[in-house]
Amino acid sequence: MLVTGGAGFIGSHVVERALAGGWEVAALDNLSSGKRENLPLGVSLYEIDVRNPGAVSAAFQEFQPVVVSHQAAQASVSVSVREPVLDAEINIIGGINVLRASLEVGTQRIVFASTGGAIYGEVPVGAADETAAARPYSPYATSKLSFEYYLETFRQQFGLDYVSLRYANVYGPRQNPHGEAGVVAIFADRLLAGQPININAMKEVGDDGCVRDYVYAGDVAEANLAAAEGRTPRLLNIGTGKATTTRELAEQLASALGVQAELQAAPPRVGDLQRSVLDVQQAEGVLGQPLTLKEGLRRTAEWARSRR
Template identity: 65%
Template sequence: MMGRLLVTGGAGFIGSHIIDTALEAGWEVAALDNLSTGSRDNLPGDVPLYEVDLRHPEAVHAAVADFRPTVISHQAAQASVSVSVRQPVLDADINILGGLNLLMAAHHYGTERVIFASTGGAIYGEVDAGRADESAPVRPYSPYATSKLAFEYYLQTFYQQWGLEFTVLRYANVYGPRQNPHGEAGVVAIFTARLQAGLPLQINAREEPGDDGCVRDYVYVGDVARANLRAATGQIPRLMNVGTGAETTTRQLAQQLAATLGRPAELEFGPHRSGDLKRSVLDPGMSRAALGEPLDLTAGLQHLANWLEART
């Protein structure tokens, strides 16, 4: 037995993949999730689920006291840039204050390490050229990115004050099976649902409507899960990007996804959205050294297509 791993947001997209990977590796696992976007169906039937909102400190403390995790993988979040722009107080309430409730419980009940799902896709701001590595300046452009950065500093403080170990994983744009097109950020999931429904895909402008859209680094959820498991045993640096380093425009993504799913892509074009970065690409050198070569977009989209076909 590796230890006891509590995954917040464990019934959601990324969290449920972490749970699957942890079970295969021999961890004892539980999920904490308020089910606002996650689903019990994403979890194996024997995995305990604490149906808890991080904003309720007594419930958070009760869950951590009951399970007594060795490690907490903190994936639960308000994950939408556009929601954070519209409702920055809500974003901070969940991502900062809710996270602090979790850290206080972890400290109180003897958790050894917290792994934090941060954002490489937003925290570095505009990556005008090249790739952002872990030493790049942080320039949060949205309330979402600001709340993630603030929590990174809280983790450092809890380590300095109380010795709570931590690992920060700055994700690129994560995609893959189980991603919710309605409740979580994720253009791949949104485009997939629209293609399946025979609806057009909207390319939000990078600068002017009709261009190829924003540039992103898309990382497969299986690689994110592997990074979390390696972090759980303290085998990676305290701060690490999790991405591929490959840049893809929104138009390229739409066309490649449509081709992989074998469905026609009707494209529509919208204006630039408030809070959206024009270009965000991560340097994967550190994660490549720790985890090996990441799955490329072609292979990842094919995995997604195979999963969708198996469900029909």
């Protein structure tokens, strides 16, 4: 298995789980946000940007992947709003480079890190299942949905199999607190430094913030392994189905870290959905029950404390 973005937050968890599952694994990453130390010893790293078609092709020719777990992405909603061209260059053009290289070497399946947290748009009540209409609200969501269509086109035209995993908001060890994505990592970093946390409003300053479905990185890695092994449907939500406000998240994380939280009311962020929760009944049928937020935050807090 070749994991693009394999030295990054989610990608490195996929690498670890694939190794534990008996796969031969390599990573492809430009290290713009990933880190070489995230990779287990012995895992080959191709330090390549997916926007470079020649380099991507050469890496595929050398490793000859049977399955590709495509995690490499521009993953920030706010960056996509400011820089939609950059977002499309990485998430669409870079993805097509991966698909073309896969065809060159006879790769059997692509497992794609898509987004349920953005593609479905606002989920005002309940939870969005895989049949819900796509209502992308940001360039990031649009680029992810567009690439899902490319995957289906390549399947029909060239017979390249794929699975699209629509992630909820992923958190866990090794998440970068210095970017614009990854609220759990950002909050943990500030809480441990004794700094206040902003609760960006859902509608009006002072409310409990946006509602999200938070899924642990280990569960996401498990889903990638199941998809790689052909044990999932072609489209699958990966989350918990549980709704959590920003304020609830901050309070639970502070409790897990054993610190007091200073919470500050802040305005809504540009591009943010107000409410996003995924229906995960299909995933539970394949993978079982996801980790609870309480336990996931406990594990994440333990890692964050150890890093400091």
